[in-house]
Amino acid sequence: MINYERKDCTGCRICEIVCSMEHFKKIHTKRALIKYDDDWPRVGNVKFCRQCPQRACMQACPEEALYLSPEGVVQLDRKRCVACLLCSAACPFGELPTDGEYPLFCDTCSGQFQCVTWCPRKALKRSR
Amino acid sequence: MAKIPGYAGFILHVDLTEQKYEITDLPVALVKEYIGGKGFAAKVLYDELPAGCDPLSLDNILVVACGPLTGTLAPTGCRSVIAVKSPLTGIWNDANCGGTFGPELKAAGFDIIIIKGQSETPVKLIITDHQVDILEATELWGLDTFSAAEQLKKAHGEDYKVACIGPAGENKVLMASVQAEGRSFGRGGSGAVLGAKKLKAIAVKGTGSIEIFDYEEFLKENREAYNEIAINPDTGGARPKFGTSSIYSFIKETGLLPIKNFQGGSYPGGEFIDEHKLREELFEEDRACFACPIACSKYSKVKSGPYTGKFVEGPEFEDFWSFGAQCGNSELGSIAYAEYLSDYYGIDAISAGNAIGFVMECFEKGIITEEELGFRAPFGDHEAMIKIVRLIGENQGAGQIIGRGVRRAAEYYGRGSGDFAMHVKGLELPAYDPRAALGMGLAYATSDRGACHLRAWTVGAEVLSHAGRIDPLETEFKAELVKTDQDWFSVVNSLGVCLFSTFALGHNQLTDLVHALTGIKSFSSVKNLLFIGEKINNLIRLFNVREGVTRADDTLPPRLLKEAHQAGPAKGITVPLKEMLEQYYLVRGWDEEGTPTEANLIRLGLK
Numbered sequence: 242m243i244n245y246e247r248k249d250c251t252g253c254r255i256c257e258i259v260c261s262m263e264h265f266k267k268i269h270t271k272r273a274l275i276k277y278d279d280d281w282p283r284v285g286n287v288k289f290c291r292q293c294p295q296r297a298c299m300q301a302c303p304e305e306a307l308y309l310s311p312e313g314v315v316q317l318d319r320k321r322c323v324a325c326l327l328c329s330a331a332c333p334f335g336e337l338p339t340d341g342e343y344p345l346f347c348d349t350c351s352g353q354f355q356c357v358t359w360c361p362r363k364a365l366k367r368s369r
Numbered sequence: 370m371a372k373i374p375g376y377a378g379f380i381l382h383v384d385l386t387e388q389k390y391e392i393t394d395l396p397v398a399l400v401k402e403y404i405g406g407k408g409f410a411a412k413v414l415y416d417e418l419p420a421g422c423d424p425l426s427l428d429n430i431l432v433v434a435c436g437p438l439t440g441t442l443a444p445t446g447c448r449s450v451i452a453v454k455s456p457l458t459g460i461w462n463d464a465n466c467g468g469t470f471g472p473e474l475k476a477a478g479f480d481i482i483i484i485k486g487q488s489e490t491p492v493k494l495i496i497t498d499h500q501v502d503i504l505e506a507t508e509l510w511g512l513d514t515f516s517a518a519e520q521l522k523k524a525h526g527e528d529y530k531v532a533c534i535g536p537a538g539e540n541k542v543l544m545a546s547v548q549a550e551g552r553s554f555g556r557g558g559s560g561a562v563l564g565a566k567k568l569k570a571i572a573v574k575g576t577g578s579i580e581i582f583d584y585e586e587f588l589k590e591n592r593e594a595y596n597e598i599a600i601n602p603d604t605g606g607a608r609p610k611f612g613t614s615s616i617y618s619f620i621k622e623t624g625l626l627p628i629k630n631f632q633g634g635s636y637p638g639g640e641f642i643d644e645h646k647l648r649e650e651l652f653e654e655d656r657a658c659f660a661c662p663i664a665c666s667k668y669s670k671v672k673s674g675p676y677t678g679k680f681v682e683g684p685e686f687e688d689f690w691s692f693g694a695q696c697g698n699s700e701l702g703s704i705a706y707a708e709y710l711s712d713y714y715g716i717d718a719i720s721a722g723n724a725i726g727f728v729m730e731c732f733e734k735g736i737i738t739e740e741e742l743g744f745r746a747p748f749g750d751h752e753a754m755i756k757i758v759r760l761i762g763e764n765q766g767a768g769q770i771i772g773r774g775v776r777r778a779a780e781y782y783g784r785g786s787g788d789f790a791m792h793v794k795g796l797e798l799p800a801y802d803p804r805a806a807l808g809m810g811l812a813y814a815t816s817d818r819g820a821c822h823l824r825a826w827t828v829g830a831e832v833l834s835h836a837g838r839i840d841p842l843e844t845e846f847k848a849e850l851v852k853t854d855q856d857w858f859s860v861v862n863s864l865g866v867c868l869f870s871t872f873a874l875g876h877n878q879l880t881d882l883v884h885a886l887t888g889i890k891s892f893s894s895v896k897n898l899l900f901i902g903e904k905i906n907n908l909i910r911l912f913n914v915r916e917g918v919t920r921a922d923d924t925l926p927p928r929l930l931k932e933a934h935q936a937g938p939a940k941g942i943t944v945p946l947k948e949m950l951e952q953y954y955l956v957r958g959w960d961e962e963g964t965p966t967e968a969n970l971i972r973l974g975l976k
Contacts, residue, residue, distance in 0.1 A: 251664035253657035254469075258442045262581070262588070268441050269578035271476060279469075281551050282668045282682045284654050359442075361595065361662030362655075 242293045242368055243347070243357060245334075249364035252277055252284045256356035256365060263355045264348075274345045275356055276338040287365070288338045289356075290315065290347040301331035307346075317346050373400055374582035375437035375887035377475040381501060383494060385566050386427060386486030390501045395480050401891045402974075404883075404898075405436030407463050408863035408905045409481050410452035414461070415908050417483075420915045424456035424558075425541055425565040427487035433474065433532075433571070434481045436865025440472030440659070441579060442591050443882050444598050444874070445867035447472055447659035451532075455557040455818065456565075457543040457720070457774050458795035460913045462557030462818045465862055466532075467658035470549040470573070473530035477575025488567040495525060496573040506569045510539060513713045514548040521572055533570035534560045535715030540764035541565055542772040544720040544797075548712055551682045552658070555717045557796060557818055582888030590881045594874055598662050601873035608665045608869065609655060611644035613686035615665075616833070618643045623832050623841070624805035624937030626690065629697045629748050630726035631791055631802055631928055633935030636749055638699025647689065650701050656682060663869060669705055676702030681709040687822075690800035691722020696729060697748030707758050714762025720774060723797035725757045727775045727790055728767075736784045742767050788927040794819035794918070803929055805939035806831040806841040811851045811949040814923045817909045823868060825854035842938070844945055848952035856902035863905065904973045907957075907965050911975070920963040923950055 260273040275289035290298075292314055299307045299315060306321035307328060322343055329337040329344050337344045350356075357365045372378045373395065382391045403412050410432040422428035431453050438446040449471030455462035474482070477496050484494075493506035509517045514535040521531055532549035538560030545560025546553045554560075563569075581587050598604045607615035620626045621643070628634055651671065657664035671679045684692075684705050692698060692707040711718035725746075731737040732746040739745050743766055746753035760768025770781050775797055779790035791798040796819025803810030808827025816824035827850050831841035839846055857876065861868055864883055871879070876895040883892045891897050910918075924930075925946055933941045954961065958969030970976040 251655045251657035251661075253661050253664065254659055255442070255662065258660060261578075262442060262584075265578065266584050267578045267580050270440075270472075271576045272578075279550075282656075282680055284656055284668070359595070361599065362664070 243289070243291045243354065244366045244368045245287055245291070246364050246366070247284070247286060249362045250284055250287060251362055252279055253361065255359050255361060256287065259355040259359045263350045263353070272340065274338065274347050286335070288336050290332070290337055290345070291334055292347050292349060293334070295333060297331040297333055298328035301327045303327060312352065314349055315346055316348065317344065319343060372580055373397060373887065374580040375441070375883070376400060376405070377435070377478045377480045377577065377579065379478050379499070380481045380483065381479045381496070383482065383484045383501070383503065384486045385484065385488040385492065385503070385568060388488070388503050390503065392499060401889060402901065403905065404860065404863035404892070404901055405480060406434050406439070406448065406450050406863040406865050407452070407859055408901065409434040410450055410463055411905050411908045411912070413481070413483055414452055414454070415912050418454060422454065424454045424459065424562060427566070429454050429562050429565070431484040431559065431562055431566065432481065433484075435471045435475050436863050437883055437887050439865030440475040441886060442587070442660060443866055443886070444591070444594050445658065445661045445663065445870040446865055447661060448862070448865045448867055449474060450862060451547055451554040451559045453557070453559045453562045454916070455559070456541070456561045457558040458819045460794060460818065460916050460918055461909050462559065463862070464547070464554035464556050464559050465823070466549050466552050466554040467661070467867055468550040468552035469659045470530045470532050470552075471865065472659045473573045473575055475575070475579060476577050477573045478577045482571070484566065484568065487565065491567050491569050493521065493570045493572065494568060495529075496571070498575050498577060509569045511536065514715045515713060517570055521570055525572060526574065529572040529574045531570055531572045534563045535713060535762070537714045537716045537762050537764065537772070538564040539569070542716060542761060542764050543774055543777075544717045544724070544761070544772055546711075546715050546717045548715050551712075553712065553717070556719065556821065558717070560715050581886055583885045586885040587882070590878070590885050594878050594882060595662055597878065598870070598873045604663045604869065604873040608663055608872070611648055612652070612665050612667045614644040614647055614684075614689050617686060617689065619833065620801070622937075624934060624939040625801050625828065625832065626694055627798070627800065627802040628694045630695060630730045630789060631798070632730065636694070636697035636699065639694060639697070642693065642699045642701060647684070647701065651684070651705055658867070661867065665869060671702040671705055674700065674702045676706045679706040679709060681705045681712070684708045687800050688718040688722060691719050692725070692754060695722050695726035696754050698751050698754060700751040703751035703755060707755060710755065710758045710762060714758075716758075716762055716772070719799050720797040721758055721761055723791055724761070724771050724775050724778065725754050727778065727786070728757060728771055730789055731782055731786055736782050736786050791926050791928065792820055793925060794922050796820050798926070801828055802934065803925065803944050804934040804942045805937065807844055807944055807949065808841070808847040808850050810925055810929060810944035810946055811847050811953055812854070814925050814946055814950060815851060815855070815953060817906065817913065824858055825851040826868070827851060827854060842942055844949050847949050848956050851953060852956050855906055856899050858902075859905045860898045860902040863901070900973070904975060907970065907973050907975055910959070910965055914964050918963070920961070923963055
């Protein structure tokens with residue numbers, strides 16, 4: 242899973258940028274699977290699915306729209322999802338980001354974890 | 370038309386008189402010849418601004434522009450510029466801002482906004498992708514910049530990024546800034562131009578994307594650039610730790626820090642304040658602009674003394690000086706609060722602090738009296754300093770004189786005060802005393818917007834690099850150094866990255882980044898980019914010549930030319946400007962009057 246230390250975060254949004262680049266091969270931060278919310282003048286908070294082992298989201302989903310990929314990554318079946326966001330409410334780390342309607346789940350960049358790789362302050366880190 | 374990689378692709382033209390707008394494609398030719406940001410603004414203002422117009426009339430044009438690297442992964446790719454004919458100086462002015470406003474503008478689909486005309490009643494410009502609304506903003510008029518942005522977001526949505534003016538801009542205070550998401554388009558009074566146009570705020574929100582020409586190459590170049598920034602002692606060490614004040618002690622030791630309006634000497638407590646003290650006493654968190662791995666910005670909170678509880682995003686090095694040493698003031702809380710108030714009212718904290726130092730010297734010399742001010746204002750009186758910031762911000766009392774800048778204040782107060790009114794072409798000097806690094810004297814004298822440290826920063830080569838290679842107290846190589854810096858800085862300010870990235874990233878690295886992103890042939894080598902930088906600077910010089918600038922304006926305050934530096938390595942030195950200036954005109958290809966020669970303009974493709 243990915244850990245996030247708010248005290249190390251500077252709010253640079255580099256995670257948003259690389260996430261969008263990895264998924265769309267261009268810069269499209271508004272479609273990133275990770276979102277930074279600012280809290281000026283203080284540093285804000287990053288909202289994202291940490292791919293944690295608890296998977297409270299899967300239990301909370303009434304539509305069984307969440308499933309585990311062969312690599313053990315929680316993924317969303319959009320056809321089943323009704324955008325009730327009960328998964329987001331159940332997330333022990335706070336809200337999940339959305340695309341305005343549906344929740345967004347990290348796909349670990351097929352194990353590349355680009356946000357972790359590029360985070361300049363190591364506020365995002367991988368852990369077991 | 371296919372989108373040009375690296376660019377949003379569109380220009381938004383707004384006419385406030387007619388309350389109309391139009392969206393046009395970003396021309397490929399403009400991109401190839403002027404890169405973006407400052408370059409775009411130079412071309413637009415040179416071509417479209419009526420010569421000799423009153424900067425506060427409806428004829429002035431306000432350009433907001435981003436560069437290709439703005440809003441991308443390129444480290445520090447967050448910058449946008451606002452360019453106008455300055456009401457403070459009457460010449461060209463571009464003010465550059467970090468944060469998130471520029472990236473959001475590109476996400477909304479625009480590289481440039483061109484704002485013309487003047488509204489009769491207060492308005493706000495709301496940009497939601499390509500949906501543009503010019504709406505009445507009477508409810509925001511009169512509000513400080515923080516409240517205005519907050520109210521606007523409450524009404525339209527938290528996701529908007531807002532650039533707005535405060536009471537200073539509304540009252541056309543000539544040193545008014547435009548504030549955007551905690552950052553400033555600070556210098557030269559662009560806030561007053563927005564005020565004259567009755568445009569309180571520009572809010573943007575966008576969902577668009579930026580194409581990448583060579584994805585793998587762009588990623589690789591970024592990886593290298595991020596590594597350079599991480600391992601560089603400045604960008605990876607001192608700057609994130611101490612903020613922009615990381616150089617404070619060094620600047621002080623080398624005699625570069627101006628004290629008490631460039632008089633020199635000492636002031637109570639001055640020996641105890643430095644970047645370490647700032648960090649211990651004030652800093653709470655590191656904040657970064659968009660795409661910036663450096664994070665030089667700080668959230669600071671005052672924890673003791675009369676200003677306990679006050680906060681600021683900052684204080685920046687320049688303001689640490691302008692409200693500190695410049696005013697003979699060592700009360701850190703007051704420095705933080707003065708910077709906060711500058712942001713609150715929307716005024717340029719460099720010009721404001723510089724002007725307060727001027728007033729304090731006038732006060733001590735009996736040129737300005739207690740009766741005129743309404744209070745005493747000797748050096749070191751931080752309460753007087755805060756009062757004057759408020760008076761400037763609210764355009765009240767003596768603030769009505771001081772807020773018009775030191776050039777006009779000296780004309781008003783007279784009695785020889787012009788000799789120590791520290792400005793060039795009307796723009797107040799920043800935090801480097803050029804008597805201790807002569808190149809800065811030439812940099813101030815020839816900068817396109819008046820006294821500015823961000824058009825050429827010779828301090829790096831003269832003082833921070835290995836001692837003796839370029840002697841800070843000699844004139845040799847200074848003309849060449851200033852020209853090269855100016856040309857490259859205009860490239861950097863057109864690319865949309867922060868000048869601080871250049872502490873770690875060489876010319877080649879920035880070139881490789883923009884070339885991989887855009888694939889544009891004219892961006893493929895440093896030589897090509899420097900050519901564009903030189904072309905931009907010459908075009909702006911033509912703009913300034915058209916506005917009446919001559920050799921006589923390329924000068925320094927009399928104090929720097931006549932009064933010797935008081936102490937330290939530069940003791941006894943004045944700035945021998947004449948010889949540097951003559952050499953500068955020579956390497957620039959300008960005639961003796963400082964006008965670009967015909968041959969030079971032909972070479973640069975400007976004729």
